[in-house]
Amino acid sequence: xxxxSPLLEVLAAVAAGAASTAEVSRRTGLDPDRxxxxxxxxxxxxRIRRVLVLAGACPTQGxxxxxxxRGCASAGAGSLAGSGLSAWRVVAR
Amino acid sequence: xxxxxxxxxxxxVLVAGADVRDGRPPRPPVARRLAELGLxxxxxxxxxxxxxxxxxxxxxxEDRIALSRDILRAVRVEPASAPTPAPGGRATQPGxxxxxx
Amino acid sequence: MAEPTSCHDEHVGTVPQGMPVVxxxxxxxxxxxxxxNALTGVxxxxxxxxxxxVEVGSGRWADPSFGQVALTDLxxxxxxxxxxxxxxxxxxxxxxxxxxxxxxxxxxxxxxxRSLVLAAHVRMLAVRCVVALTMTDVAARRGIAIDDQVLSExxxxxVVRLDPRRRDVSGxxxxxxxxxxxxxxxxxxxxxxxxxxxxxxxxxxxxxxPPTTAAALTASLTDDDLAVAEAVFxxxxxxxxxxxxxxxxxxxxxxxxxxxxxxxxVVGPSIFLAVMWAVFVLTTTVAAPLQDGLDAxxxxxxxxxxxxxxxxxxxxxxxxxxxxxxxxxxxVGMLLTFVPLMAIMFVxxxxxEDSGYMARAAVVTDRLMGRLGLPGRAFxxxxxxxxxxxxxxxxxxxxxxxRHRLLTSLLVxxxxxxxxxxxxxxxxAAFFPESAGTVxxxxxxxxxxxxxxxxxxxxxxxxxxLGHEPLVLDLPPYQRPSVRxxxxxxxxxxxxxLATASGIIVATVAVVWAxxxxxxxxxxxxxxxxxxxxxxxxxLARGLSALFIPAGFAEWHAVGALIVGFVAKEAVISSxxxxxxxxxxxxDALVADLGxxxxxxPQAAAIAFLVFLLAYTPCVATLATQRxxxxxxxxxxGVAMQLAMAWLLAVLVFQVGTALP
Numbered sequence: 001x002x003x004x005s006p007l008l009e010v011l012a013a014v015a016a017g018a019a020s021t022a023e024v025s026r027r028t029g030l031d032p033d034r035x036x037x038x039x040x041x042x043x044x045x046x047r048i049r050r051v052l053v054l055a056g057a058c059p060t061q062g063x064x065x066x067x068x069x070r071g072c073a074s075a076g077a078g079s080l081a082g083s084g085l086s087a088w089r090v091v092a093r
Numbered sequence: 094x095x096x097x098x099x100x101x102x103x104x105x106v107l108v109a110g111a112d113v114r115d116g117r118p119p120r121p122p123v124a125r126r127l128a129e130l131g132l133x134x135x136x137x138x139x140x141x142x143x144x145x146x147x148x149x150x151x152x153x154x155e156d157r158i159a160l161s162r163d164i165l166r167a168v169r170v171e172p173a174s175a176p177t178p179a180p181g182g183r184a185t186q187p188g189x190x191x192x193x194x
Numbered sequence: 195m196a197e198p199t200s201c202h203d204e205h206v207g208t209v210p211q212g213m214p215v216v217x218x219x220x221x222x223x224x225x226x227x228x229x230x231n232a233l234t235g236v237x238x239x240x241x242x243x244x245x246x247x248v249e250v251g252s253g254r255w256a257d258p259s260f261g262q263v264a265l266t267d268l269x270x271x272x273x274x275x276x277x278x279x280x281x282x283x284x285x286x287x288x289x290x291x292x293x294x295x296x297x298x299x300x301x302x303x304x305x306x307x308r309s310l311v312l313a314a315h316v317r318m319l320a321v322r323c324v325v326a327l328t329m330t331d332v333a334a335r336r337g338i339a340i341d342d343q344v345l346s347e348x349x350x351x352x353v354v355r356l357d358p359r360r361r362d363v364s365g366x367x368x369x370x371x372x373x374x375x376x377x378x379x380x381x382x383x384x385x386x387x388x389x390x391x392x393x394x395x396x397x398x399x400x401x402x403x404p405p406t407t408a409a410a411l412t413a414s415l416t417d418d419d420l421a422v423a424e425a426v427f428x429x430x431x432x433x434x435x436x437x438x439x440x441x442x443x444x445x446x447x448x449x450x451x452x453x454x455x456x457x458x459x460v461v462g463p464s465i466f467l468a469v470m471w472a473v474f475v476l477t478t479t480v481a482a483p484l485q486d487g488l489d490a491x492x493x494x495x496x497x498x499x500x501x502x503x504x505x506x507x508x509x510x511x512x513x514x515x516x517x518x519x520x521x522x523x524x525x526v527g528m529l530l531t532f533v534p535l536m537a538i539m540f541v542x543x544x545x546x547e548d549s550g551y552m553a554r555a556a557v558v559t560d561r562l563m564g565r566l567g568l569p570g571r572a573f574x575x576x577x578x579x580x581x582x583x584x585x586x587x588x589x590x591x592x593x594x595x596x597r598h599r600l601l602t603s604l605l606v607x608x609x610x611x612x613x614x615x616x617x618x619x620x621x622x623a624a625f626f627p628e629s630a631g632t633v634x635x636x637x638x639x640x641x642x643x644x645x646x647x648x649x650x651x652x653x654x655x656x657x658x659x660l661g662h663e664p665l666v667l668d669l670p671p672y673q674r675p676s677v678r679x680x681x682x683x684x685x686x687x688x689x690x691x692l693a694t695a696s697g698i699i700v701a702t703v704a705v706v707w708a709x710x711x712x713x714x715x716x717x718x719x720x721x722x723x724x725x726x727x728x729x730x731x732x733x734l735a736r737g738l739s740a741l742f743i744p745a746g747f748a749e750w751h752a753v754g755a756l757i758v759g760f761v762a763k764e765a766v767i768s769s770x771x772x773x774x775x776x777x778x779x780x781x782d783a784l785v786a787d788l789g790x791x792x793x794x795x796p797q798a799a800a801i802a803f804l805v806f807l808l809a810y811t812p813c814v815a816t817l818a819t820q821r822x823x824x825x826x827x828x829x830x831x832g833v834a835m836q837l838a839m840a841w842l843l844a845v846l847v848f849q850v851g852t853a854l855p
Contacts, residue, residue, distance in 0.1 A: 007420060007427055026131055037307030037430045044273035045423040046416045128579050141450060145459040146561030160558045161665035
């Protein structure tokens, strides 16, 4: 069991591509309500934000030039994370 | 038995996350994806219903995962009431990755 | 009591001196707006908070417990961190000085953790609070039991449970009345949740005092080491532990029951086909009148107005007038006629995605599309393509894998769009008066065959090693789609389409117009005064028509129409109207011309022509959209493939057709 704080675990999960509350909950082991609270707290602190996926957020040159393709819900082999219209993303600092 | 052979509605437990069949395990990305979704050794699952094309929707706790037939064939399960073998006594399978930093 | 300040001059609903001001805060779907409507009755208004672009509701809440209060419905927010002007205003008002007398925090019992984050932020400030707990019935159904007493102790504020069925808000009113007569509460020190003991009499610079300005609050919430976020989360987590209890495990019975049918063999694919048919029908039938209306608007009043303006400034009949009217305005008009179609398409796409149905559709079509080397979701863009190829290429984005997106984008042009249908109908009726319907049907079947053939061709040559991933798909519970999210997604996609297609459509329409007014080399006519047969357009068409001798339609009207059709298929018929003399019976003229060019086999030539039309490049709007989706190089590959296949098929059809009796 990691000794990291739950918030940092959630942040790491989003950075690794978890895009929905359900994904974060599964990856971190937090129950969904607590996962949502963590996501809200992180969003309030400006570390993550919700983005629209499949909605022109993608660059014209395709995913290769996109800095976030590793966590992108629209790209990546086999990953259908965040099916739906919005997903969590880490804010680049 | 494999997950494909399990009866619909029966509570079963995964014996090994993504087993070897015909000598070929599923590719690592798929195995990792399964583990991420909660399909690991010891996980209790239940077949919700069969889908067109030979696959099934599997209930893992509160979640529902749709699996195609080839995945169902690659996953071994046992009825939930049967005693499960001690962990570590089976062929290793990829567990959830630890991510650092 | 609140003091009226000058910024309330244009306040939506003025606040008489002495009336307490109470604000409602809560997350967007917490039932806050329903509560506001229930409390305010007649006389409520919605408008911008003075000095801002933020919409707030305001009204009067009357109750025996306190007489009347002015109630302000602040925008939904998940926290007080200023991520948008909405949250910034809420933070400003709550942290500010005395504009608000009390706050009702609306908490959703089903998402208590999330609601408590906002509540925690509010409790970091020195403002009177009452917590209203909503959705308790839904929570109970899902096995969540909340202890109001414990929650109230942790929050340091009264908690009032709201039952939607009983519609009784007197408990809330009493709590608010009670809070109003008390001094402002001590804020909580997080994560312990112990009241700080700070009061208005604290010396300046007291380290434990709550932030008194929005700026200070923001600074505290967004600090770099996440200390405050951690403290908030720790307090929320402990509070949820203390105040909630699981009575039974949540069951997703509704979703499960629906899925049993939606993914079942036979029934599932039938439902899927019905949904796809509905998408197809809605995009064509609902969009069509809107498109016709826009078209009429541009070819009618706008063109006339432009003509009048040009005449008024003395340029009425010149070349410039032609360029502006037949080039620019026609081009812009054509672009805008796409907008209703695209908008409806995007709304439907977003609806399918957000409701959760798209994942089920992927399950149902997985096996069939697997044979084509595509994931099940690829069915959607291909279906859309039969309405119009342009939104279909954009719809390719529902596929997660880049190579699947590439393959599907290259196959979409082979789906026969509704613009091509208009030409099919005209030509089929002219050449096959008794069996026009059969001809059109055969063309649609050919379209499907072409998609399959194109897929096989691409997968065996250029896009090899496209393994079919086994399906491992998380099915989220069905949910009511969020209208706001639908609107945002649709608007963003629409903007993207306009940015992509506008330049190219306007430019190509202008070019085609120019070709029509420039005389061909060797013609004696003057610029702008050229009979159709002697224009540069006709000259180019004749030159190119040599390519089509083996296909039987090497005739400049037909070939010219195909050139124009490269720009937009809708223009094919109008180009014939322009290039044949006025008053010609179009079907007769076509039969005569193709009869001549084919050496007496007009029907074979007509079919060859239609096959070429079906298979070759759809239109420049499609190309522009494709380029945005898969890049210029692959779009060029697609064009080469389309032209090659179209030509080969047309020649094959004509040669076989003339060989038959």
